[in-house]
Amino acid sequence: MYRLAKLSLANRSVVALATIIVIAFGALSLGGLKQELLPSFETPQAAIITSYPGASAEVIDKQVSQKVEEQVRTLDGLVTTTSTSQNNLSIVRVEFEYGTTSAKVKENLAAAIAAVESSLPKEANARVVAGSFDSVPIISIGVSSDDNEKLGPLLEDVAPSVFGSIDGVRGVSVTGMKVKRINLKLDNALLTKNGLSQQSITQALQQSGFVIPAGSIRDKQGELSLQVGTPVESIAALKKIALTPPASAYFTTTMTMAGPVTVPTTPKVYTIGEVAKVTYDYADVTTISRVNGKESLAVTVTKTQDGNTVTVANGVEERIDDLKKELGGNVEVAVIFEQGSFVEKSLEQLTTEGLLGLGFAILIILLFLLSVRSTLVTAISIPTSLLITFIGLSSLGYSLNLLTLSALTIAIGRVVDDSIVVIENINRHLSYGEPKKKAILRAVKEVSGAITAATITTVAVFLPVALVGGIVGELFRPFSFTFALALVASLFVSLTIVPVVAYWFLKTPEQKAFKTEAAARKHEEAVREVEEAKERKSILQRGYLPIIRTTQKHPVITLVASFIILILTFSIAGLLKTDFIGSSGSGSVIANQTVPAGATLKDQSIAAGKLEAIITADKSVKVTLTTIGSSGDSRTALGLAAGGIQHQITLKEGEDLEAFKTKVLAAAKADPTMGEVEFSSAGGGSFGGSSTVDITVTANDSDSLLTGVTAVAKALEGAVGTTETNTSLADKQRTIQVTVDRKKAAAKGLSEIALSGIVAGLMQPSNIGSINLNNVLTNIYIVPKKPATTLAQIKNLSVPTLAGNVKLSSLAKVSVVEIPVSITTEKGDRTAKVMLTPDGKNLGATTVDVNKRLAKLELPAGVTATLGGVSASQAQSFSDLGMALLAAIAIVFIVMVATFRSIRQPLVLLISIPFAATGAFVALLVTDTALDISALIGMLLLVGIVVTNAIVLIDLINQYRREGKGIQDSIMDGARQRLRPILMTALATIFALSPLAIGITGSGG
Template sequence: MSNLAVLSLKNRALIALITIVAAVFGGLALTSLKQELIPSIEFPQLVVVSTYPGASPEVVSNDVSVPIESAIQGVPGLESTSATSTTNASIIQASFTYGTNLATAEQKINQAINRIKSQLPDGVEPNVISASIDDFPVIQLAVTGYDDEETIQAQLESTVVPELEDVPGVNAAQIVGGVGQRVTITPDPEALADAGYTQQAIRDALDQNGVLFPGGEITEDDQTLTVQTGSKIATVDEIAALPLVPSTAGQLRAGEVTIADVATVEQNEDPVTTISRVDGEPALTIAVTKLPSANTVDVSRGVLAVLPDLEDSLGGATFTVVFDQAPYIQQSIESLAQEGLLGLFFAVLVILVFLLSVRATLVTAISIPTSVLITFIGIQAFGYSLNILTLGALTIAIGRVVDDSIVVIENIKRHYVGDADKMQSILRAVREVASAITASTVTTVAVFLPIAFVGDVTGELFRPFALTVTIAMTASLFVALTIVPVLAYWFLRPGKPLLDADGRQVDPEAPEAPPSRLQKSYLPILRWTLKHSWVTLLLAVLVLAGTVAAAPFMKTNFLGDSGQNTFTMTQEIGAAPSLEAEDAASEQVEEILLGIDGIQTVQVSIGSSGSALRDAFTGGGSGTTYSITTDPDADQVALREEVQSAVGELDDAGTFTVAGGGGGFGSSDIEIDVTAPDSSTLEEATDAVVDAVTGAEGIGQVSSNLSASLPYIAVTVDRDKAASLGLSEVAVGALVSNTMQPQRIGTVEIDDTTLTVYLAASQTPATLDELKQLTVPSATGPIPLEEVATVEESEGPTSITTEGGQRTATVTVTPSTDDLTTASASVNTALAEADLPDSADAALGGVISQQQDAFTQLGLALLAAILIVYIVMVATFKSLRQPLLLLVSVPFAATGAILLQIITGVPLGVASLIGVLMLIGIVVTNAIVLVDLVNQYRTKGLTAHDATVAGGSRRLRPILMTALATIFALTPMALGITGHGGFISQPLAIVVIGGLVSSTVLTLLVLPTLYNLVEGAKERRATRRRGDADAAPGALEPVLVGAGAAGAGGAALTRRELRAREAAAAAASGAAVATAADADVPTIDEGPDVEMPEETSAAVVVDDEYMEPESASEDAAGTAEDDPEEPEPAPADAPTDTVGGEAEDADASHPSDSDVTGDSGVEENGEGDAEAEHDDGEDVEDVEGGDPDGAAHAEAEHEDGAGETAAAADAPRDDEDPEDDGETAAEVDGGAEGEGAAEPTHDEPGADHEESQDRTDGWTGDEHSDRPE
């Protein structure tokens, strides 16, 4: 990934242009994104709605619901069905598995219904409706202040509704609560009898007239004309003039008879079934829905813009906005945007405090808006909208997108000091951290992959959230590796170099570099934890155990309360109340509601709305519904509690149920599903559940859809008596039905309005006694109804619900607390103690069931995310063991998240679990950056302890910067400063903040302790095994002389290294000459019959300047570059890279005041570290006599003057096989483990010295400059 930085720095102008273009297109995408409250969700559900006027719940269930529910069971993808039968209506909800094509499913359901349509009652027309968020009204208007309802309704239908539907984005505008028109034909029984006709003749006359038939075409005089037969009926008078067709001799003798001769025909109003008021005034309501692709805010603005002109045309009537999604959406988006900007300010402030550089801070801060604008392009490309989920993801991402840039700019600032070359300093800095930030970004976004497989509403809601975070984090990585280096090249100035005690410039990355003040405060704590490893781990485990013990005290919920400033309340005043009684009861409630501070508008709807779908969901159209709009800044939860308390004090006002708004996502009601084989058992079990749950701890309201019985008049036909009179049960039932309610016999179009034609009885019984005296024709003559049937008042359920054909009842429990866990525990306890019939059962449903399903799926997603993170880290570290150490941070990170949620009282819900999922990727980010640097130090020869100390201190600042920047960026959101749209974003922010606090402490203290324990133990095992091998009797140390001596030293080698060295020596045709002049040890030939090249003296590095050696042997020796014909053999373990196809070697340097016997190692580009190490620790006699104490040390220094001492032992590598642990040639000096880099010791004269080397890279810059690593 560092190649991106190389490419960017070579094409700086192009990168700047791309950045500007991306920002412009991001801004354009932002302005074109549609704004919604939540993402558009198409639920995998279809609803079959049927209207059966005048039918009781029992009749609707038997004649409509059961046949339809049975017919659709074979539809592919069907998961479950639920049927609710109420007075006049049937609603069947069919739920499908996620991923089912609803268009195809709808076709299958219609086909299944058509197959059994002949079994359904006449006039029942099932309608299949799909459920979507877009089906809810965007804005709802009330028209008040009119004198004549019929006139104002006509004006609304003719002018207002068409104008509203012409607004861009509007799907439909529908008048709710208006009085409709119908055509009623009322036969005169005596006139019909005199003419010899029945009511069927009137039906036939209407069916056989007013029909248009195509008659083909006629071509005449070069003109083709279509033939049309028939004419439409356009007026009521035309209906009255329709002739009755005679079919008997008596009818023929009666002559021409029209409908008007035997019946009255008139256009009149539909019966009043509903009353609507707004703030106490009669009102008509217009509900406006939008197209799926339309912008909610734009639709609302468009509707509101045309209202003034429309209001002027109504002659004094006024519009009142009862409900409008747009203001809440705008407030939520603006609030999240404000919180995001505050977070941006705090994050930039944290960076400035740590870097103390305005230029570096601005370079870093630019990454935030750039990444966000690029994210807007991605959101638009994937077809998502700007809603509280995507904007919340952006707000949370603000704290994370800056992390990569912080790590890069902090490393650049550390390297670009003094007179260092700017280009190479930037490249070296980026190359050091490129792999680490790439791995950390991949882990952060990879955790969201399981979200793609989470079903139910949770997956639908949070997939846009996951995609938004993924795009933002990917964009931030791109910005950090391309734009930040370019901006650093243009704007950064070199910092002050770091000097040691002698005033020499020191590489800040060097272990011996003096610590900063921040590091000085951290190092004592780190050393203490490393020294007391088990105590540290024990404390960490105790904290984890304490957190687990405190977890039960944490509240839980599903999605939380949206805080929207609208809610509803229903009122039930008894079984089957009259419309007048409900109207009178609602007036006193309206008065109380309008007197409560914080309530702006109260709309009341009484009785049936005329919509079968709404009637089915509200209990058959009975009851009173209040839609309450409040002050947006009011405490919505407290206001609802105040309303509940106020109406609860009313006498004889019935029962009230208060529900939250927000499209059902804010509901916290617990539903108890009660099942039983028959109605009586079901009623008994339901009553037992209600009694058991009422009064339980944490429980507020308890209601049941079987709690009230619906009184009705039952007409039971005596079959034997009816048969003796020439009647049947069906004939008697049809007579009663036709008499009691008008029969729908057709439709006509009058004045461009389709009206339904009804056939009504001339006289309708108004009381029970009149019904008993209803005249029934029989074989013996007219008789009263009571002679063939029993007519009496009875009771039945208000609704009948079945699931999969089995009768069920629902007990709805409204918790009195926001802790769903406490409420559900109380309900479970109550159910366990309830005395249910043996054949009945009760189980939790509703929000509890949704919560359990969501928690289960998200739990699996968390496990999958951990596995994905582990795989990414294995690929990064090439190790199976080290990623396990990093994964230990996950449960410890959860401690902070849980504790902060307990402290703040924010419940654990779906949003919190998404935060935990995100936290898994976040907590390992800093750990990756830390462990990556520690591993780099170990490859340079440091022990695990020293590498841990050095790495921890060097990564302290970037770790604190990234953590604090994220924490402060999320603080405004966690505090809910603006108070809107936080029901999802606030729990997310709290979880991430708490987890980051604990994970940062873990990364800086517990993780180094674990790393040192594991890796240090591995080193100690290797040392003991090597010591055992060295102590074997008669063992002699072989000595390699000549070219191979530089790579041997006194260290033991693994079999792998020995084989590699032998192969390399043979390939180079080098020779090892055995000599024993100064030591009584055996000699080993490296390559027989090959003449050894003469030894070369090492170049000397002093204060970043290369000085040629003064030895007389310099001219004779030469180098591999001077004499390519005779290359100097390199040690077998010294890696050599090529640049431009040729090997590039450089000599390792020695201190100018001493020389060491033996060949010098090979240092590439002046960065290699050479150090002679000897087992016995004795001084080497300087052959030049330069060091009287014989304590000279061979040491390779970096170009910037920072001499880096490296242990001669190869540091253990994580990718080595476990069985090779004991064979690693790690040399730990004399028990001083962990106190710093091992100082070079010297063996006897003639001993070998091992020079450590760094690999060259492909950089082709100045050969005396630092290479990017």
């Protein structure tokens, strides 16, 4: 590496030109980096959502969920499956190993659906929804007018065209609007009398409305194409569709002298309009959207994986006026939630803290070197290294996000280290009176090996992070790469640009002419002795030399004291709080509201309105969007709820989110009619996982499961560091069960499935097809004239059979039973969860207390309770990073063995690593900061930093020993001369990171 510095000094103009080019390209790369909250990565999670209208949770579980889950569990790379069966809907969530692409996940699940589709009920409709953090909306907008019914179709048509053309937009969706459909109310008496049925109408629809090419002919004017059929594109055309009479209608039987004779006849052909009342009306509402309590429509925008969050969010906001113009009329538009400003603010705060850190680091250098020129030469390495890093990030497609920018902010203190060591040594040699070029080359030669080894060691520390799996690996891999790239850039700058700039900017020492080279060397040695004598009298040396002499004279006492410090260090570790991943600090949050089982959409709306009133009355709230009903979008694959009630809340800037949540929860508990309320992140859940401490209870049957969940919930009530306890065990609801008597039904010509379909048709609308109406694909439903509303009416339902109409009660037992609202299984076992909400202060203490309570709990035979959720995520991540730390130490050892060509010296260097924990643990304890993933990554970084100082020291000691000095003198002189650069690098790093650690702008701390 010394040759690189020698080459640079010989080609100073080339280095200057290359530096200008780097600065230009770095600035361009920085401007081109996309900005987002977190690094984009694919989550190997998805969900198979199967709708089966009219089916209960038990039917869904047996006929859909179990079959789908059984097929899915045969797929390679599968980590876990969880199925939830509820009325009308089955959700099978799957998670594959990280590294599996979304495309591969979709492909595997599509194959699983194809394999099992034939065994599912005919009415079941399965689809795959893949989850990624790019599927979480980056902006939500509420739109309302005096006539939302009229506004809906217009908004659905206009919003995608207005927002969809913005670069980086993935999709635009509209929810909360009412959809029109065609309803058919059948005249069943007329149908039965003429041998027709609902199936006759379905067949007529399937066989009509086609335009089929049938060849062509030629005449004098040219070729004429021939087509057969007429499209059905209006209600009038639909009414005119003819129903094919039954085969028996084409013959009639007459009595003759010879007996009954069957003769052909022309049957009466009925049209749909004659056997049914056809209307064009709004479908039943399945979702409700309200903004600040006022009914409205919601527009959500998602970005592509390569999209810039800030650019897309700002672009959408800029086009809101265009949306208003396109919609016209008295339209109100309100931005409910958007990530752009939060990302901008977060990046701006980190940038500010980074610049403050840069200023502090430069100030430290100035205080030690007491030279503006030397300080400027050293400081130039920071922006140059960062600009080179920006080029690397841009080339590899990385974004500017909280983690990569944090890596750059942290790197500010470290990238200057190599340059500090180089410039400090150059100054030392210049003070000896050596010619400038000779002094620079000598100084660089002395430290080039040490700083190269130190940089390689620090970079190597982060290699194991690339092997860490799960969410931690995905999040911190870009962080590690960015930091490593910045360090490599700083090494390159310190060996190329810094020597050249030092040659131009630093003062040339006064040169004297000597007759012989020996006289010149003698003069240099005399000057060196004078300068070293001055250095020994400096404040630093006067304070340090007595300490180093004392430790050398009393090695046993020094080692014992060191050992005691290590014991105290690891004793402190037990007093530390622990956490997983801290809060993002966003001013938006989602309140999930769960109402009692069996609640209708109207009941849910009333309960939601009560909570809305509390939320909107709070002065800290800026805006809230309430969504009632099922969403079933791609966020379901990330573990978010597929239905129920959600309140998306944005607070005014500067308001306390935790205080707001506490107030809302207290108010909700005071009114049981609101149901249960819990909060989750507005940015897409907890990275695809749980934010609560979950205890998964598994049992063989529902009764044992209920017993187990009740026991676990009671045992964990009031656990350390928790605010509330909830369970996922669904309540039971009263349901009318129709149990078909297969023999009686078969005697009437009906199968069990056929009778089920008839009952469903008599009780609820059924989709029988669709037509293109006004360029919109419109569904056609057969709607019962007067659905039964009591148990007696259901028993008396008139069921058409080959022998005529009979009462339902004659073919089946109709009774009221209690069944679960939903059924959850995990890996095929019946499960439920007990969920503890941590207070965010000490997750480790919560986990320990929960484990103690579970160990004392006696559960019934066949019932198990397993700790999961955020506690399991924390344990797995800590374990992975612990292994990464051990691997990093091993890699550091290998690099040092290669550098020093010795095993003994690297072992000596490794002694410095445990002492890094001393300062770290004390700082965490004093500041009452939890040991979380970020802190562990910091510990990993410390391994590289402490070894760097040790390498720089040992390398100089080795040089003195090679010059013939004794071991004692080599240690004393090496320690004395490396004191200043080690202090400079340590203090520069500490002060560069202090704004981020303190959180001067509010983002750190």
